Amino acid sequence: MTKDTARLQRMANAIRALSMDAVQAANSGHPGMPMGMADVATVLFDGHVKFDPARPDWPDRDRFVLSAGHGSMLIYSLLHLTGYARPTIEDIRNFRQLGSPCAGHPENFLLEGVECTTGPLGQGLAMAVGMAIAERHLNAVFGDDLVDHRTWVIAGDGCLMEGINHEAIGLAGHLHLGKLVVLWDDNRITIDGATDLSTSEDIKARYEATGWHVVECDGHDFGDIERAITEAKETNRPSLVACRTVIGKGSPGKQGTAATHGAPLGAEEIAATREMLGWDHEPFVIPDDVLEDWRSTADAGRNALGDWEVRLNDSAQKTEFERRMAGELPDSNVLGQHIAKLVADPQGVATRKASEMALAVLNPAVPEMMGGSADLTGSNNTKAGDIKAFTADDYSGRYIYYGIREFGMAAAMNGMALHGGVIPYGGTFLVFTDYARGAIRLSALQQARVIYVMTHDSIGLGEDGPTHQPIEHLASLRAIPNLLVLRPADAVETAECWQVALEQESRPSVLALSRQGLRQLRLEEREDNPCARGGYRVREATNARKVVILASGSEVALAVDAADALEAEGVGVDVVSMVSTDLFDEQPDDYRADLLPDDGLIVSLEAASTYGWERYTSNRAFPRGLTIGLDRFGASAPARDLFERFGFTPDKVVSQIKEKLNG
Amino acid sequence: MTKDTARLQRMANAIRALSMDAVQAANSGHPGMPMGMADVATVLFDGHVKFDPARPDWPDRDRFVLSAGHGSMLIYSLLHLTGYARPTIEDIRNFRQLGSPCAGHPENFLLEGVECTTGPLGQGLAMAVGMAIAERHLNAVFGDDLVDHRTWVIAGDGCLMEGINHEAIGLAGHLHLGKLVVLWDDNRITIDGATDLSTSEDIKARYEATGWHVVECDGHDFGDIERAITEAKETNRPSLVACRTVIGKGSPGKQGTAATHGAPLGAEEIAATREMLGWDHEPFVIPDDVLEDWRSTADAGRNALGDWEVRLNDSAQKTEFERRMAGELPDSNVLGQHIAKLVADPQGVATRKASEMALAVLNPAVPEMMGGSADLTGSNNTKAGDIKAFTADDYSGRYIYYGIREFGMAAAMNGMALHGGVIPYGGTFLVFTDYARGAIRLSALQQARVIYVMTHDSIGLGEDGPTHQPIEHLASLRAIPNLLVLRPADAVETAECWQVALEQESRPSVLALSRQGLRQLRLEEREDNPCARGGYRVREATNARKVVILASGSEVALAVDAADALEAEGVGVDVVSMVSTDLFDEQPDDYRADLLPDDGLIVSLEAASTYGWERYTSNRAFPRGLTIGLDRFGASAPARDLFERFGFTPDKVVSQIKEKLNG
Numbered sequence A, B: 001m002t003k004d005t006a007r008l009q010r011m012a013n014a015i016r017a018l019s020m021d022a023v024q025a026a027n028s029g030h031p032g033m034p035m036g037m038a039d040v041a042t043v044l045f046d047g048h049v050k051f052d053p054a055r056p057d058w059p060d061r062d063r064f065v066l067s068a069g070h071g072s073m074l075i076y077s078l079l080h081l082t083g084y085a086r087p088t089i090e091d092i093r094n095f096r097q098l099g100s101p102c103a104g105h106p107e108n109f110l111l112e113g114v115e116c117t118t119g120p121l122g123q124g125l126a127m128a129v130g131m132a133i134a135e136r137h138l139n140a141v142f143g144d145d146l147v148d149h150r151t152w153v154i155a156g157d158g159c160l161m162e163g164i165n166h167e168a169i170g171l172a173g174h175l176h177l178g179k180l181v182v183l184w185d186d187n188r189i190t191i192d193g194a195t196d197l198s199t200s201e202d203i204k205a206r207y208e209a210t211g212w213h214v215v216e217c218d219g220h221d222f223g224d225i226e227r228a229i230t231e232a233k234e235t236n237r238p239s240l241v242a243c244r245t246v247i248g249k250g251s252p253g254k255q256g257t258a259a260t261h262g263a264p265l266g267a268e269e270i271a272a273t274r275e276m277l278g279w280d281h282e283p284f285v286i287p288d289d290v291l292e293d294w295r296s297t298a299d300a301g302r303n304a305l306g307d308w309e310v311r312l313n314d315s316a317q318k319t320e321f322e323r324r325m326a327g328e329l330p331d332s333n334v335l336g337q338h339i340a341k342l343v344a345d346p347q348g349v350a351t352r353k354a355s356e357m358a359l360a361v362l363n364p365a366v367p368e369m370m371g372g373s374a375d376l377t378g379s380n381n382t383k384a385g386d387i388k389a390f391t392a393d394d395y396s397g398r399y400i401y402y403g404i405r406e407f408g409m410a411a412a413m414n415g416m417a418l419h420g421g422v423i424p425y426g427g428t429f430l431v432f433t434d435y436a437r438g439a440i441r442l443s444a445l446q447q448a449r450v451i452y453v454m455t456h457d458s459i460g461l462g463e464d465g466p467t468h469q470p471i472e473h474l475a476s477l478r479a480i481p482n483l484l485v486l487r488p489a490d491a492v493e494t495a496e497c498w499q500v501a502l503e504q505e506s507r508p509s510v511l512a513l514s515r516q517g518l519r520q521l522r523l524e525e526r527e528d529n530p531c532a533r534g535g536y537r538v539r540e541a542t543n544a545r546k547v548v549i550l551a552s553g554s555e556v557a558l559a560v561d562a563a564d565a566l567e568a569e570g571v572g573v574d575v576v577s578m579v580s581t582d583l584f585d586e587q588p589d590d591y592r593a594d595l596l597p598d599d600g601l602i603v604s605l606e607a608a609s610t611y612g613w614e615r616y617t618s619n620r621a622f623p624r625g626l627t628i629g630l631d632r633f634g635a636s637a638p639a640r641d642l643f644e645r646f647g648f649t650p651d652k653v654v655s656q657i658k659e660k661l662n663g
Helices: A003-026 A032-047 A069-082 A089-093 A123-142 A157-161 A163-174 A203-209 A222-234 A267-277 A288-296 A299-314 A318-326 A336-344 A351-365 A406-419 A430-445 A473-478 A491-503 A555-568 A581-585 A589-595 A639-645 A650-662 B003-026 B032-047 B069-082 B089-093 B123-142 B157-161 B163-174 B203-209 B222-234 B267-277 B288-296 B299-314 B318-326 B336-344 B351-365 B406-419 B430-445 B473-478 B491-503 B555-568 B581-585 B589-595 B639-645 B650-662
Strands: A063-066 A151-155 A180-186 A213-218 A239-244 A369-373 A399-401 A423-429 A451-455 A484-486 A509-512 A535-539 A545-551 A572-578 A601-605 A626-628 B063-066 B151-155 B180-186 B213-218 B239-244 B369-373 B399-401 B423-429 B451-455 B484-486 B509-512 B535-539 B545-551 B572-578 B601-605 B626-628
Touching (some): A003 A032, A003 A069, A003 A222, A003 A267, A032 A180, A063 A069, A063 A123, A069 A089, A123 A406, A163 B163, A222 A239, A299 A318, A351 A369, A351 A451, A406 A423, A430 A509, A473 A484, A473 A509, A484 A491, A491 A509, A535 A555, A555 A601, A555 A650, B003 B222, B003 B288, B032 B069, B032 B151, B032 B180, B063 B069, B069 B288, B123 B180, B123 B406, B157 B180, B203 B213, B213 B222, B222 B239, B336 B491, B351 B369, B351 B451, B406 B423, B423 B430, B430 B451, B430 B473, B430 B509, B484 B491, B484 B581, B535 B555, B555 B572, B555 B601, B555 B650, B626 B650
Parallel strands (some): A063 A151, A213 A239, A369 A399, A451 A509, A484 A509, B151 B180, B180 B239, B369 B423, B451 B509, B484 B509, B545 B572, B601 B626
Antiparallel strands (some): A535 A572
16 A cells, blocks of 8 residues: 555545444434545545635635535535535534534535535536536636636436436536536445346446546546546546445445445444444544645645636636626616616517517626526527527537426526526426426525526416416425515516516526416506515505405406406406515515405416415405416317316406305 | 338328328417328338227227327327227317317327327326336236237437436336337427537437337338338337438428427418328318228237237136226225224334335235335335335336336336226335426326325424425425325324225325324224315314314324313314315315314414415414414424424424414
8 A cells, every 4th residue: 555545545534434423423314425435535635626615615616516415424524624614523423413514415505615405316416517517608708717617526326317317418418518527426226225126227328328428447446536537637528437336335244235325334333344444533533644634635726726816816807707706786777778668668478578578688788697498499588689509619608508408407507506607597388397396496495596487387378288288386386485486467577577586696586477478567667676575556446445356477467357347347456466475475564464455355366276375365354265266287279268268257257256255 | 112102101191181281270289290200100000009999998909109299190190090989080170179189289088099198298208118017017917818019109309308218218228128119200300490409419329328229210211110110029128219200291391490390381381292292182181092091000900909809708817807907996995904903003103104004905905006116115115015026037026116216207107007907106205206296297187096105204304404305395286186195194094095095096196104103193993084085183172162273194193282282271172184185175065164164263284385274274263374384494403303493392383373362
């Protein structure tokens, strides 16, 4: 054993010891993966990852993603050993306990150095693709001097089996993201047992078929790992480094078995492991010399940061670069003039078209916006403002043809937003949020500014039928914490919703937009952005108010028509455009009480599931109120016929309301 | 041109003419795919697919799946031309109109011969994998005499780009499903334009890497198509037939372009196409000789059916085979004795464990059940009753190691259920319904008896943290039409819920099950299955009733404890176990009104999003009632600490209720 090998061995064993001891202390967790990948991670951080623990926010740092998030003790060990302020050894002792930043799975909002939240398998790698996209784009805009870094991923068999893996690597291969390196923990074990229980795929051949460079190594031979990583850095294609490893390496009785995957090793086995590793330190004690070796891994990054700061200060683009990386918008009211024009010259367009009109203003004015669609560009109306395509030949482009990869798109957008310096938006049909839902949830959990442009938002899409008609989607998205769902009613509201979405620095937004044309309801200028309050009165009762109709999107005009008809019969009706229940819930009590009075009948009207609307329609006068919606799947027919068939006409709405009033 | 070529050409052109004319008449739809794949489909049905249009329910028919469902006019043309009772030519004339069975995308519940609903890309192929699994299993059980058929798929580039494709073909390759043949419409066009906008994958190499046999053909050369299909039938691996085609083939001005994909060709181009094809018949007119040629394609199948019926009548297994294919359970109360034992000897187990106990009884008694898990067998407790693995070496096994493929598993289960003869159930964590949601929705839309065993159903899973803790999932699943969500509170209710789920012949069920142990609440024998009513009183107020607590799953015991504490202070409390809001909504008014009185305070209690509960908690006395839940993401800590932290203790529930009563 050479001196350097002995040094690396002790560094790697520090990871193993921290991991097994923390899992044992928590009586819960996953020691197998950190122990198996300790050698690879040590070589990686010792000589390849560019980082400075004192400056985890350095924009040009390498990004490291632990896609196999259950192996969280690996990243906690690395962050502690290399010298990040957190986690402290006390944090690690409290692994998986309330209040510790060392959560069961790594959470980007709990620890600096955790670039993204991982655990839901496959998504870490797919987010890394987005980070690598953001890096190449910012490199193209700001040059090598300011942006030139790598994205590293550690992924397991689970990440590679998930469908999203196919989407992510297809996109990365197509875009030649050569600064992306995936280290695959090839341990041939899953929870259920050996991988050959469920797969017989030639993974290396699959990656090569998708345009990746593939190299293999013995994941426990430091020299071989070094050789493989060096080779991966030299190619201009994304690289898969297949690291042949033994899960739980170091545990004499359990290594190589699923028993090390997701449970503590047990006191006896831990003692045996200490002996096998020659690690005679108490739990959570790292000897000074090992710690010193680990701390020195940051030297190169610290020096690189010093050089980078000189370049930044010399750069003519310093201010703009810093603005973008801070996530500050260039202008607080980019759409003001656009809205004024709409008010002066009403546009009875579909809200997807209104979104395109807003984007035609936004994209030139907000250069950090990067758009795209999962192969529905013309339907989602997402390409506007003369932005050109982001391609392997031209990374300065700002429009991504994501292909038919909704989940991959959403995860990539998470990675882009978390990387910083860009604000991603992307489109598909609202019904296909189902395909991307795992990533939409992670947008919300990770507090990422991602904007989902979801068109064809109801049976109003017509002929494509029930597979394409969202019913439960608005409800199911509204139920996700920290996600804004915005459903504008016309062109003005659409612009206002774009403004709201852009201003959300720590949450994602879904814009639900119509396929069909909608008449413009907002015809007067306003100082404020009423959509930012979630709900507001678009029509006030002229007769004594007996009814309040809450509607969203395409049903607001219908509500107004029904209200007009009721007023003609002497029944006063308010109409509230409920653009976003999430935002409405955040308003002060008096604001909400003013819109939702305790007398009269409150009616919800939405061409979608009624699920959840009783929160707003219930009052003392009419417990549960009246919810008008669609609690069944749709059908294939022209939109007009469907609205008629399912009761979304002024006459039918009026008669339901009258029946309830008189009931 | 040989005589046979001329015959096939005219048959194929009949598909082209019907497709372009129907799309034109509807002024909406997708002519490009049916026109491009007309030649391949003609060869396929002329000599390879085993079917009898008079007996679309013949269990041993080949299954044909149009995974590229937007090309629905292809399957409507085929069904009409080959002689199915529906669609009639009038149905086709009314393509995409209200009431026509020729919906925008093929719907299994509208037409015989449509084996599954397609349109959401990738899922048709993934369901076909399930059909091929069911076929191999039933073949192993009933022998070649009764079950020996193929599954054919037509898929497009979209199907192959979707992540689920990776999961589906990985499973099919691993299981050596040699009777599955996928015909890939390799037209190099997607909606956004040429496929090279978004992908540069070597698809053939990827399929080969996954254990598939791959063969290519010119999709417009009848002889070459025949050769390729014949080769695909001869291998014992699943086959991909890469058919090089021209989208919109036959349209002189538009073929080969994205313009033919999703819009009518237009009157002028249709006239030019008629000329190019030499098709001088009026729209929707098929000349007799062409129709005769098409009708004759069913001859071989009709003969095969005759032979098969003889074999069936001779078979000792006739009764059992027919029972299974009819979807009838062998016994109406399989779990009766099991429940009696639980009542006599209460088991304070986790409901996932209770599910395993129920499965230990069910699997031996209901031989058509086929279980599995997406690599969480030990956590989902899905393997019970001594069923062995379904593997490439032994298709008689009934347990599928699906691998880390939640979406692929769910879609495969849809295919299995739709094939008939098996009742599939499969497990993952409840939070990962997000990954499978596209297929869960299709279970509901397709009215398929699929049982989802979703464990780790709340923050009660503890340390794994927010990525693994469902919050919005119960609400978001309840909002899906025609899907039963069942959340049992103890071992007895778990068995009752299994009974309910099995009895649903035309809808899927989600069983939401706890990781943590739950005390048994049901200690008395009952004649009925109260869980079948969705909600029922588990505890009746002793003092005058002032409060009703609605709870589900793990929170029912908590509700009982809180009720006991309130009763000690003289406040009468009913507790309702709300096992399934879906089933409860179906009960008669008086049943519901009895449980949800108009006086008193109604409280919902669930360690999950409160979204949707106001439907049940609102009454005149307390508009909106009180909803106790968790409207934020969870955290990583032991379950006990989380329940305390988030207010799920008797004390905290009691104090919230008292505050509301006194407020």
